[in-house]
Amino acid sequence: MRTALADFIKDTPAGREAHAILRSCVHCGFCLPACPTYQLLGDELDSPRGRIYLVKQLLEGAPVTSSTQLHLDRCLTCRACESACPSGVQYGRLLDIGRAVTEQRVSRSAAARLKRYLLRKIVPHTRRVRAALALTRLARSLLPRELAAPAALAPRSSAPSWPAPRHARRVLLLPGCVQPVLRPQVDAAAAQVLDRVGISAIVPRGTGCCGALTHHLSASDETLRQVRRNVDALWSHIEAGVEAVVSTTSACASMLTEYGRLLEAEPAYAARAARVAALARDIAQVLGPEREALSAPLGGASAVRPRGAGRRAARVAFHAPCTLQHALRVSGTVEALLSAAGFELAPVGDRQECCGSAGTYSILQPELSERLLRAKVAALESGAPELIATANIGCLTHIRGGTSVPVVHWVELLAERLSVANG
Ligand code: SF4
Ligand code: SF4
Incomplete structure (x- = not known):
């Protein structure tokens, strides 16, 4: 052009x-x-x-x-x-x-500016998200309805415990901002599965939001502050020798891969940020090569079941988040892991389509987001799944708002399968 x-x-x-x-x-x-x-x-x-x-x-x-x-x-x-x-x-x-x-x-209306300001000042901060969710009325006006829905807030009763670090192979597991409030069991499940394949997951102190939310709201200074803080918090662990910086939220993993580019003009950070970006992985990228090690203990006739459904094979529809399939270019890995673990994969009509969550899109473009959600749920439900699995907390909570089928992170299924196999 x-x-x-x-x-x-x-x-x-x-x-x-x-x-x-x-x-x-x-x-x-x-x-x-x-x-x-x-x-x-x-x-x-x-x-x-x-x-x-x-x-x-x-x-x-x-x-x-x-x-x-x-x-x-x-x-x-x-x-x-x-x-x-x-x-x-x-x-x-x-x-x-x-x-x-x-x-x-182009200036925005006062209401639009306020909405974007509140998103930037609340969502990237775990404590503020927790406080906002506690104030249900306030949360309903600031957050998508699925985040304020009681079902999204209810903790699961059997969150897996976090294994003690015992392996020479170590990865850093970044908690992010929203997931520790909405679904803390996901990272614990990831730590359990990693432990099974001989990798210890370490949670670094002092990290926070990956910066994706403010980045997509074109708030450059705030984004760079968050990115620098994370690089500082991760660096001593990286120097000590970890093989990856991992997120169980594909959007955060994708954002981490951008750190080198975002800080390339800052001599104090450029090299370290590039190293963080080079080590950035979604949990699927770490567990994908370990499929055989996981399928041996997990294989067998019985599989994880939906809660209350008894011990029988679960039929799972997998929604691949856009950040997983298009930004990180990870395709088929999660499905292969779930199959190896004994899950039956339900066909999904339009497996490439966005669910409409897209960071803050469900809040800023609610009508389009709702139409995309309806289409996505119809596609996911078309194969009559007992469970829907995905790889991103935004997609998880968004899809959950449009279906009565339980929606989980796929790594939770592997962790539960491990507990079944061990139990
Ligand atoms: S497919 Fe690529 S080259 Fe063709 S119009 Fe779209 S962006 Fe441009
Ligand atoms: S909404 Fe359309 S233009 Fe925007 S990133 Fe997706 S495919 Fe590309």
């Missing part, structure tokens, strides 16, 4: 990156069928190609309007278009650059 960027950006790192990305797009349109918002709205400006064109215009100096902002806001950042693109266009990066410029040029 021929591009002549405006003076305000053309000689900046962002401008040079945007220019290269724009040049790589050949307008073929192969990305359009993969785009959930184009599927829903049928407007080219709500497609990847249309948004690329909008960003091109604004970076070339055209007036930036609230219409531009609306079409960029409607993007889920699911990056399904990147997986579909034959030219390797880095759409997600281009969107980040376009959104940052738009945010500076």
